[in-house]
Amino acid sequence: MKKYDFLVIGGGAAGFFAAINCAEHRPGLSVGIFEATPRVLSKVKISGGGRCNVTHNCFDPRALVRHYPRGGKELLGPFHKFGPEQTIAWFAARGVALKVEADNRMFPTTDSSQTIIDCLQGAVQKNGIELRLKALVETVEKIGDIFQVTLKGGEVIEAKTLMLATGSATFGWSVVRKLGHKLIEPNPSLFTFEIDHPLLKGLPGVSFPSVTAELQSTDGNFVQEGPLLITHWGLSGPAVLRLSAFGARVLAATDYKADLYVNFEGRIKGDEVFAVLMNNKNQEAKKKISTVNPLQGPRRFWEALLEFSGFAPDKLWADANKKELFKLSELITHFPFRIQGKGAFKEEFVTAGGVARSEIDFRSFQSKLIPGLFMAGEVIDVDGITGGFNFQNAWTGGFLAGTAAAEMVSGARAEPST
Numbered sequence: 001m002k003k004y005d006f007l008v009i010g011g012g013a014a015g016f017f018a019a020i021n022c023a024e025h026r027p028g029l030s031v032g033i034f035e036a037t038p039r040v041l042s043k044v045k046i047s048g049g050g051r052c053n054v055t056h057n058c059f060d061p062r063a064l065v066r067h068y069p070r071g072g073k074e075l076l077g078p079f080h081k082f083g084p085e086q087t088i089a090w091f092a093a094r095g096v097a098l099k100v101e102a103d104n105r106m107f108p109t110t111d112s113s114q115t116i117i118d119c120l121q122g123a124v125q126k127n128g129i130e131l132r133l134k135a136l137v138e139t140v141e142k143i144g145d146i147f148q149v150t151l152k153g154g155e156v157i158e159a160k161t162l163m164l165a166t167g168s169a170t171f172g173w174s175v176v177r178k179l180g181h182k183l184i185e186p187n188p189s190l191f192t193f194e195i196d197h198p199l200l201k202g203l204p205g206v207s208f209p210s211v212t213a214e215l216q217s218t219d220g221n222f223v224q225e226g227p228l229l230i231t232h233w234g235l236s237g238p239a240v241l242r243l244s245a246f247g248a249r250v251l252a253a254t255d256y257k258a259d260l261y262v263n264f265e266g267r268i269k270g271d272e273v274f275a276v277l278m279n280n281k282n283q284e285a286k287k288k289i290s291t292v293n294p295l296q297g298p299r300r301f302w303e304a305l306l307e308f309s310g311f312a313p314d315k316l317w318a319d320a321n322k323k324e325l326f327k328l329s330e331l332i333t334h335f336p337f338r339i340q341g342k343g344a345f346k347e348e349f350v351t352a353g354g355v356a357r358s359e360i361d362f363r364s365f366q367s368k369l370i371p372g373l374f375m376a377g378e379v380i381d382v383d384g385i386t387g388g389f390n391f392q393n394a395w396t397g398g399f400l401a402g403t404a405a406a407e408m409v410s411g412a413r414a415e416p417s418t
């Protein structure tokens, strides 16, 4: 029967990183990766629109953890050991240079996710790691000190240490549950908001550099700032994606129905906008309201807002009364929408939920319940917002798990802490 020192289930970012770092940390160990499908690293391939947003240009762990709606606290220690700085150096040492974009997302300079795949696959080969494709693991048991893994077809393999890097596949969660771990209900994160509202009709493609958006629900309120985009189905853009991540659980609980308030002028308050409108009434009295756009958004949006608010297209500033302008300033800074559903964000999505964080020792990403069982990536109840944070979680967990497993099997360190 084949027996590995370290066997990784799942050929994604976390699994590859764990296997490579285990093999590099203690050369000579027998390390394997079993992947259910005919292809590895398929999410890396499609990530970041085919460019792979590898990490984020943020070297302060305390700032970095704020981008994780779930797991930020637990990732603080791990990021001190292996964060974006170490990720950049790791890839650079293997010939892959990363570049920073204006919004601090980091991509390979080639702008191709294949560069990352080639790098990881090259490291697997170089380190003699056995990669098996179409190897669907069906059951995992721990008998004494040894893990027994059964593949579809009945083949049984043994491993001294085991890594579950099965991402958001239900398999990994059912395995850990059977092994006694608690599972936090999985829900999608990083999605757009479906909103059917007359104001948005005819405005798809219109964007705002910085709005404030507040999600209100009976289970809690969430506020995020950032760019906003009007789509054919509702609202998208960084402010909405961040809200969808921080509010993922609350939104799932309400079946994606909630109230959303948008301040189209960002942090500028209603009374300040009202003052600007009153000033226009005095200074621009003879001009049409529609031709003097006081907002950061485009004129198309201003005109649509005026129409929605009942202003005639050729009404002059002089003819607008104080009450109307006050109502308009309220709408600009506190526009009420009703979220009716969850839309797709094709560039990136992730699952909130997974193996309970309280049962994982984040120094090594080892189970507190089952010594020798490691987990990293999306299988754990950790997720980040869009911007390279989800891969960083996979690299960090993969690195710490792989090196800890290497030490464990070579006898340098023994048990996980509880």
Ligand SMILES: Cc1cc2nc3c(=O)[nH]c(=O)nc-3n(C[C@H](O)[C@H](O)[C@H](O)COP(=O)(O)OP(=O)(O)OC[C@H]3O[C@@H](n4cnc5c(N)ncnc54)[C@H](O)[C@@H]3O)c2cc1C
Binding pocket: 009, 010, 011, 012, 013, 014, 015, 034, 035, 036, 037, 039, 040, 041, 042, 043, 044, 046, 047, 048, 049, 052, 053, 054, 055, 135, 136, 137, 138, 165, 166, 167, 168, 169, 171, 172, 346, 347, 348, 349, 350, 376, 377, 378, 379, 387, 388, 389, 390, 391, 392, 394
């Ligand atoms: C479209 C898209 C774009 C994205 N873009 C980005 C981005 O640019 N930046 C970023 O940071 N994040 C991005 N993400 C998120 C990121 O891809 C994930 O967080 C990350 O891939 C998780 O890695 P993982 O190794 O935990 O899981 P996965 O990459 O999902 O890998 C899990 C692997 O396990 C295998 N597996 C499952 N069950 C079994 C089994 N029983 N036996 C054997 N193998 C099994 C699966 O087939 C899979 O290959 C994106 C996600 C999507 C969907």
